[in-house]
């Protein structure tokens with residue numbers, strides 16, 4: 138019966154799903170990265186389980202992996218804060234690095250990233266290397282690796298203000314549309330410059346130029362969010378098994394304009410709104426209209442309730458559904474399932490859901506990195522996963538689960 142409910146398009150997609158088409162980190166090296174002085178770790182394509190007490194360095198290791206894709210990593214840290222601090226040294230100086238051998242369906246690649254204090258005039262600038270060559274932009278990393286993560290900090294995603302949901306949405310968009318990060322950055326940069334210029338009562342022609350950039354980039358940001366949520370919604374309404382079906386919506390004024398008419402009209406409306414609101418925006422300290430105010434609305438289709446009204450367990454399951462849906466989208470469309478970084482994931486998932494999650498992820502051929510304080514929670518993975526003990530900034534392979 139259940140199979141009859143699956144639309145033909147999905148059945149077709151499912152046969153395209155690559156069983157071994159995921160990315161995998163085969164070797165990871167962390168140097169002066171948070172609590173790690175120099176740590177090397179070898180893994181194969183299977184799940185990696187990291188267990189150890191609080192403060193051992195588990196999240197730090199996942200954060201290291203998260204720096205292998207563009208962005209600020211899973212803690213959104215300042216690059217200079219990541220440098221290992223020695224005891225009693227509160228003002229760290231120096232550099233950190235993360236390097237990895239990445240396996241993908243296209244082959245093996247060595248990628249590395251890091252930070253050197255004092256370089257580039259002391260600016261917080263990432264250094265990125267691919268196969269030993271320094272590349273100009275961190276955006277290049279997206280060509281070699283994709284990663285999605287869930288952390289305990291994200292447990293409050295549906296209860297917080299829209300900012301973290303917007304960032305979460307942008308990361309999902311970015312996973313299948315790597316140009317998205319550049320769009321968001323260009324928009325936000327123009328927005329900050331406009332505000333500074335307005336406050337300084339600066340050149341009107343330059344304000345107009347910045348508003349034009351905000352209008353074109355801003356509408357592109359909103360359009361990419363609409364498109365990604367539309368495709369993700371297709372995945373999520375069909376999703377079965379242990380995770381809830383869900384609907385997702387990119388909600389905001391510019392998104393509404395795009396639903397009403399063409400992109401050029403939305404650009405004109407945003408340009409006009411910005412020009413009309415200069416004094417108000419200065420008074421309020423921020424631009425009132427634009428995709429920097431948008432939200433991600435999620436509905437639990439099982440109980441019909443908005444995510445914010447769901448239980449903690451339901452919210453966690455929704456988050457997993459969203460991330461799994463994004464990974465499936467990428468696996469089906471591009472043949473490369475992202476790396477999964479799941480920090481303390483077992484805390485809000487029962488054993489059945491945990492098992493279902495493992496099965497879904499291995500079905501996609503994606504490598505998953507899991508952490509937890511309680512090794513017992515990962516017992517179902519014995520024989521299938523690689524287990525490591527993390528203690529005081531040192532990672533040691535374990536014999537078995």
Ligand SMILES: Nc1ncnc2c1ncn2[C@@H]1O[C@H](COP(=O)(O)OP(=O)(O)O)[C@@H](O)[C@H]1O
Nearest residue numbers: 171172191192193194195196197219220221222
């Ligand atoms: N820049 C840094 N230099 C040295 N140690 C750090 C730095 N940043 C965080 N730490 C320490 O790393 C330790 C491990 O953190 P974490 O990875 O979050 O532990 P957990 O295993 O609980 O996830 C913490 O005790 C924290 O104080």
Ligand SMILES: [Mg+2]
Nearest residue numbers: 195196197480
């Ligand atoms: Mg942790």
